[in-house]
Amino acid sequence: MDVDGEGVSAVATGDRTIPMHPGRHEAFHQFTQQKLPACKPVLTPAWVISIFLLMGTIFIPIGLVTLHASQSVVEVVDRYDIECIPEAFKSNKLGYIKDSSIPKNCSRFLKVYKRMKAPIYIYYQLDNYYQNHRRYVKSRNDQQLLHGLKYNGTSSCKPEQTNNGLPIVPCGLIAWSLFNDTYEFIRGASELTVNRKNIAWKSDRDHKFGKHVYPFNFQNGTLIGGGMLDPRIHLSDQEDLIVWMRTAALPTFRKLYGRIEEDLNADDVIVVNLMNNYNTYSFGGKKKLVLSTSSWLGGKNDFLGVAYISVGSSCIFVCFVFILLHMKNRRPYGGHNLFVLEQERHL
């Protein structure tokens, strides 16, 4: 005997019934009776085969076009971190890079193998550099970058928060480890002008880095990280900093250094005078200099084209396999006899 308290009062107050409304709104009726008009795609062999065929025929041309676009991009890459160390320091790279008394200048020769059309983008590429490390990513303060010294809740910037009791602007590890190699490009006798404006995102310049915020107490500590900042220029114009502070997603990354706004001809030899200041030797990171043109699709990257082509061709392949299978075991679609077989198996 089990009398449910709820049940008892339910009975006492009368059972609930559904009021039946024959004239109720049609759609509502369809809804409650689960009879809404619906499309039920049935994947018949013909449909599947044609979808695959269609996908293949669309993808392969797209792949070819994108691959072509990527191929049209000219990219010149030069790794300089090893070559720029004088022979004497080859065994003690760390000593070389840390010793500020040794001149860090270095010259590299780049050969343009194909004509490059302006604008030519100059990137530096770092390797094995974890800008996406949690400690590193968090070590900045966006409010301070925008409002400067007015904002002092900068605990996230530790240990680069204050120095000698004074706050650091810009604070944090990211700013502190600012990349400071510099490059000059000479073609023949004349120096190529490198446009270093507008390398940062416009939104960053306008909305994230304050126009009235000036570097303060920056790199004044005992341990110097990366580059210095000109305290007379406000942050919004410190584009190198802004670029650097857009942290990279992966440990291998490129960042924009500037643009050459002249065409470079094939077989031109460019002399690069660079200052090899930045320490990547302690963690075995590579440094590369990249000159690249761009296409409507961006930089040189064959992956998209290859991916399209391979997916497209596997679609075609699958399509043929299906056609063969279908030819071999043709069965009437929706045949009831299949049900009967099933049933016998079960009963």
Place this chain on the structure above:
Amino acid sequence: MPEERRRGILFSKLYSFACFLSKFEDKHAQIGRRGYSRVVYCNDPGNPGAVQLKYRGNFVSTTKYTAVNFIPKSLFEQFRRVANIYFLVVACVSFSPLAPYSAPSVLVPLLVVIGVTMAKEGVEDWRRKKQDIEANNQKVRVYRDYTFHETKWKKLRVGDLVKVCKDEYFPADIILLSSSYEDGICYVETMNLDGETNLKLKHALEVTSHLHDENSFRQFRAVIKCEDPNENLFSFVGALSYDGKEYPLSIKQLLLRDSKLKNTEYIYGVVVFTGHDTKVMQNATDPPSKRSKIEKKMDKIIYILFSTLIVIASVGSVFFGIETKKDISGGKYRRWYLRPDDSTVFYDPKRPFLAAFLHFFTALMLYGYLIPISLYVSIEIVKVLQSIFINQDQDMYDEETNRPARARTSNLNEELGQVYTILSDKTGTLTCNSMEFVKCSIAGTDYGHGTTEVERALMRRRGALSEPGDAVNDVQRHHGDAMDSRRSIRGFNFRDERIMNGQWVNDPHPDIIQKFFRVLAICHTAIPVVNKESGEILFEAESPDEAAFIIAAREVGFEFNGRTQASISLHELDYETGKKVDRVYELLQVLEFSSARKRMSVVVRNVENQLLLLCKGADSVMFERLSQDGRLFESQTRDHIKKYAEAGLRTLVIAYRELGEEEYKSWEEKFRMAKTSVTADHDALVDEAADKIERNLILLGATAVEDKLQKGVPECIKKLSQAGIKIWVLTGDKMETAVNIGYACSLLRQDMKQITITLDSPDIDALEKQGDKEAIAKASLESIMKQIREGISQINSAKQSSNSAKESTLLFGLIIDGKSLDFSLKKNVVKSFFELAMNCSSVICCRSSPKQKARVTRFVKEGTSKTTLSIGDGANDVGMLQEADIGVGISGVEGMQAVMASDYSVAQFRFLERLLLVHGHWCYRRIAMMICYFFYKNITFGFTLFWFEAQASFSGQPAYNDWYMSFYNVFFTSLPVIALGVFDQDVSARLCLEYPILYSEGVENILFSWPRILGWMFNGFISSIIIFFSTTKLMTNQAFRRDGQVVDYEILGVTMYTCVVWAVNCQMAISINYFTWIQHLFIWGSIAFWAFQTRFKPMLHDIIQIKRLEDSGNTPTLPRQLKDRLLHLRERLMHREL
């Protein structure tokens, strides 16, 4: 069977008086002691003793929560789920610097999820509250200030005098003082308590039965001492002190709350138990909570995911520890830009183990997206909506009774799609339980021409021989016409010109016919009720067949028209004079019906001062009680009974005997002793005493009553067995009846081979005569084992032959009787019994008791370890319904008890077909798909985080913005999956019913098998790899924007996130089979919502974050869009190949 429903009849009859006279015995002696300490001062609220006692008021609350404890209690309920605890811990830890993301981003989804579930709880509880309020505010008349005032139920106090009128419910447990009847009796209906629709008699004490008017209560003061509140509905011990004397009180004076006063104008009584002290409230226990198999399996999956989580978190921590340790080596700083010299404990290279250990927690939180936070809440929402669809289904709505199907619980919906065995009650479930008197055999002559449905089925079974001109049909048609011309009487379908219209007086044996119908008119416990409007007399009988007998007797000329405490009056036709006369029979004893006795008798004294024992009962017990000279028509009657049983009719044997004064006197003494004994074997003693007088009976004849099949039952059973569902019928009927009903409802078919297991064999009978119980048991067991072995070998040989011949398998039907069942369920036999039973497509257990039904259900459930469903309508099925995985109650005529105990209720058996084949099938598919998909989408998302970690030296930096992560489950992927869970249909309802074989998908659990689940998980894993590596390959390094800028951390995150949202939503679009506008809206809407949110930043994010995003959104570049398309198309491709 009537005996099933007659358990615990309280029809006390005359001997209740004997009870009052008896001295205080046993329990009464304990009054005032422990457990019996309640003191009630009747009608004396000012009494200092009464003031001191602070009994609870009559306010009743059935709610789970109160306003005060709602928050803590429901929170506690929420956090009993492992996943929720995990998220709570994560939320707490997220306030520490360990957290890879900001605290609110994990707290908000948790609050949303918890909040929704709590709101659901709250709404449900609010409904209960409203019912309580309604119950508490009902009106009752209470005696205050020397007159009766209307008061609300909740204001009632212990000791109050109340007046309850006809058809009102009792507001509390009340001691009956007096009633509108002189002798202080009243009738109550206890349908809400035990589901029994018959009326029960209650008695006031003689000393109080004279209190009839307000004035007499002015001086009424009494003290009741009684037992403390308890849940036993069938006993009550107390004593009434009145006028300086003590009188014992028993259950016969107690009127229980929630039962109803019937057939009595009014009663007066004293409140003894109020509110939660009442027996019915003490009885209120929560029904057993059932969980579906899918949900249980889901828990396992959650555990798998937890282990995966721990594994990948530890892998991450180990690598993190190694990387961190290397940061300082020999005084040199490796990754100097991280300032390893001035680090916090979380990144300290000097303490790499600690750092790794702490990182482990960070990682646990970060990869927590593997565990779908919104899974439980989504499933609950989906199930509630599914239940609404079940409730609203017009194809399961019964117009006759105005009852829709009702899902009383929502957590078993998908279980409906996996039913392997149905255990069904017969009476009231397969049949209507409206009895019709069809045939009778009197003095060895068969009367009655009607054909039953079973007979028609039998004829059909014997081939379509019955041409339209067939004699039987002719007769039937003839009688059909005749019936139309007369007014049809409910419960009476007897056509025989030899008996009807008073023709029986011309029969060769009019005296026997007279006695026969007299027995029918007298030997019962029904009460005549006059319908005031029509003046018709209706009968409140315990069972419909009893009513059918009374109606039959009336139609023949023996009209039962009144019953008092001690007499029954008939208006009967005297065959000698041919006139109608009124005769009064003095009612001396009623020997009650019980399932053990299978018979009922009354002892009456007629006008001629003859003492008569009138008896009706099952043939199995009656024939052995006949006297030597009373067996005149035994063989003919036996033949007729057999014939009736074959026609699917219920039969009872009618007999009588004359008693000598002396014999009766001495027996009465013994019987009284037995009745008043208060020992444990009280019932056995009474039965034994009754047994002594029910001997040497003279056979009069037998009755046959048809229990009509419900509409659509055969078709429904056919469909269900086509769906591969095994059907067991558990019935109390005789084997022949059960077999025939089995044929009628196509449970057994012509092409099936029957295997019968029974103990009705000559050697067992012989043993039984010797009475050696042990020998019987041994022989029976052996016989059963032998029969089971034979059955199994039959099936095996049939299987082999069908395998070799490749013909359709021979189907088997197993029929087993109650006694054999008892032996079959013994430990060493049960295994082989189930082997046999599982190979039979239908099983009929006849002559089984309610207890056996529950046992069989449990054995089937445990033996098959597959889902069982039981369906029943009466209080006797409650055990079975609660025992089974799913209990379906028929909300028919037999009260609400079964419905109260059920998980689903339908109005008719035939709706089961739609409930299982359509709703069950759909719900199973939906829930299975939904859960798989949930895991898929979370694994896809979670593993992209892991891949990113691998690229970030496992430092715990999430790939995405905090808010994207937390909104992933809540906004961007939740609605489509809910739409899948609520609306998806593989095929339409029509096709589900047309091809029941589709149902076996659920029985075999194809959609939620481990390969499927792991397949989906693997799909998620692969998707994450494709998404992560394609995006990183595509986007990093090269110029990304027009001005040559490259992709940074944030953009990569947004892109990957976009890909994930696209991929999982498109995967959804591929997986579902049914696109209504709702699906389109949700799937494409989710993607569009994400696109909208990235472009127009409508959300209240951290303002800086938005600004960072601004440019990535405003200048969309081609590669990204192309890549998205590429990715989701690859996704599709992959899915196809899988």
